[in-house]
Amino acid sequence: MNPLQQKFHSTSTALALVGLMLAGPIFVKAEAAMVVMPAGTYVPLLRATKEAARITVAPFLLDECPVTNADFLVFVTVSPKWRRSEVSGLFADSSYLEHWSSDLEPGPHAPPAAPVVQVSWFAARAYARWAGKRLPTTAEWEFAASAGYTRPDGKNDDALKKDLYGWLARPVPAVLPDVATAAPNFFGVRGLQGLVWEWVDDFNTSMVTGESRADTGLDRDLFCGAGSVGAKDTTDYAAFMRLALRSSLKANNTTTSLGFRCARDISLTPVKP
Amino acid sequence: MKNILLLLFLSAPLVGGAPLPADDHTGKPACCGLSAAAVPFTKKSLYQSEAGFTTDAGASFSLGELRGHPVVLAMFFTSCGYACPLIVSDMQAIRAQLPAEVRDRTRFVLVSFDTIRDTPDALAKYRAMRSFEAPWVLLHGNANSVRELAALLGVKYQQEADGAFSHSNLITLLNPEGEVIHQRAGLQGGIGETVATLTTSCEGK
Numbered sequence: 264m265n266p267l268q269q270k271f272h273s274t275s276t277a278l279a280l281v282g283l284m285l286a287g288p289i290f291v292k293a294e295a296a297m298v299v300m301p302a303g304t305y306v307p308l309l310r311a312t313k314e315a316a317r318i319t320v321a322p323f324l325l326d327e328c329p330v331t332n333a334d335f336l337v338f339v340t341v342s343p344k345w346r347r348s349e350v351s352g353l354f355a356d357s358s359y360l361e362h363w364s365s366d367l368e369p370g371p372h373a374p375p376a377a378p379v380v381q382v383s384w385f386a387a388r389a390y391a392r393w394a395g396k397r398l399p400t401t402a403e404w405e406f407a408a409s410a411g412y413t414r415p416d417g418k419n420d421d422a423l424k425k426d427l428y429g430w431l432a433r434p435v436p437a438v439l440p441d442v443a444t445a446a447p448n449f450f451g452v453r454g455l456q457g458l459v460w461e462w463v464d465d466f467n468t469s470m471v472t473g474e475s476r477a478d479t480g481l482d483r484d485l486f487c488g489a490g491s492v493g494a495k496d497t498t499d500y501a502a503f504m505r506l507a508l509r510s511s512l513k514a515n516n517t518t519t520s521l522g523f524r525c526a527r528d529i530s531l532t533p534v535k536p
Numbered sequence: 537m538k539n540i541l542l543l544l545f546l547s548a549p550l551v552g553g554a555p556l557p558a559d560d561h562t563g564k565p566a567c568c569g570l571s572a573a574a575v576p577f578t579k580k581s582l583y584q585s586e587a588g589f590t591t592d593a594g595a596s597f598s599l600g601e602l603r604g605h606p607v608v609l610a611m612f613f614t615s616c617g618y619a620c621p622l623i624v625s626d627m628q629a630i631r632a633q634l635p636a637e638v639r640d641r642t643r644f645v646l647v648s649f650d651t652i653r654d655t656p657d658a659l660a661k662y663r664a665m666r667s668f669e670a671p672w673v674l675l676h677g678n679a680n681s682v683r684e685l686a687a688l689l690g691v692k693y694q695q696e697a698d699g700a701f702s703h704s705n706l707i708t709l710l711n712p713e714g715e716v717i718h719q720r721a722g723l724q725g726g727i728g729e730t731v732a733t734l735t736t737s738c739e740g741k
Binding site for chain 1: 579580581582584585683684686687688690691692693694
């Protein structure tokens with residue numbers, strides 16, 4: 264554990280309390296556990312030549328687990344416009360929460376402690392705002408997911424790779440497992456890899472047209488500044504899968520394996536040593 | 537658990553989540569005979585978005601204020617050296633080719649990706665430099681609002697290390713209800729189809 268991480272751990276209880284105070288009188292909902300993420304770096308898989316090879320990630324708070332059906336039920340209960348029967352097609356497609364039994368009843372296909380899926384980016388963002396949080400950025404999410412179970416660099420963690428590629432090879436189960444069944448990674452975050460895919464706030468950064476023949480060299484006609492993007496690390500298969508998924512999504516899309524978790528800025532001045 | 541949910545449910549009107557009124561900005565002239573406050577936005581209307589912006593005059597602005605006007609909209613940034621000047625020139629050419637009665641009703645909206653450098657002041661300078669007239673609406677937004685609008689339009693963008701933005705080149709047409717009726721992707725498409733779509737959509741209205 265690096266010194267910075269330790270420092271932030273020591274303030275995490277205070278931060279959580281402040282978070283509860285900021286959340287104010289909104290709800291009785293139990294505050295989801297958040298993990299204090301230290302500063303780090305993210306190496307983009309695809310990047311423009313002008314882009315930095317490593318992107319610095321400032322310390323932030325990240326939900327320990329993805330948002331669950333029980334969590335999301337509280338949100339739709341107090342937010343009628345996000346119920347399945349009332350949501351606007353602009354913000355969520357027709358399969359939004361389709362596996363729930365009804366507007367306010369997740370039912371047998373959506374156990375309370377399983378991650379909520381079939382939610383759009385707009386819905387995930389609305390939930391995060393309601394919870395006094397935000398969605399993580401791609402850089403934050405990928406940095407958190409880059410850790411193995413026991414070491415900060417997951418690329419060398421065979422146990423993680425085995426679980427991850429096993430998950431990628433299996434079809435999506437009809438009923439998703441509880442979030443707590445996912446083992447915590449080095450940072451203490453669960454389920455980033457091997458549970459569900461997750462929305463990130465800036466999912467719409469990928470300059471890929473979705474037309475594979477057109478993407479060998481990105482189209483300068485469609486994208487300003489494109490034509491300068493090249494793959495960084497061709498060995499990270501799962502990262503390519505995530506990039507492809509994000510590139511193909513529209514913000515109102517929902518799928519049976521796509522959920523989300525929330526992040527929050529660390530706004531307090533770190534304790535001076 | 538049930539009691540908690542019941543409690544939450546009963547207190548729902550106090551804690552938000554209810555849709556905002558369709559048009560809650562008062563003191564502005566109603567534009568086009570639509571009684572905006574009374575009629576909710578359609579299910580496809582981008583004006584359902586609650587994203588807030590600021591004009592180059594420093595006034596706060598919600599997209600719903602465009603209701604009643606056909607809209608030609610693009611996202612850009614003022615320091616863009618490649619595509620944005622072409623997009624803006626195309627929008628000016630579209631304006632020039634519209635029949636007068638359509639042109640007079642249409643609003644031309646530019647929303648900047650650059651939440652840091654394209655302040656309302658910077659946009660005001662850009663307006664002066666480009667000699668934009670009143671029907672041009674130049675908007676600054678925070679990162680959240682810009683991200684949301686881009687998602688609604690299907691615009692992808694990313695800031696590069698030198699501060700410039702890679703972005704989709706997209707001109708979007710909205711009908712008076714704020715529904716997307718046409719998008720021109722790329723720079724080579726010409727403007728004939730855009731002009732024709734806009735003109736046709738305004739016929740008989």
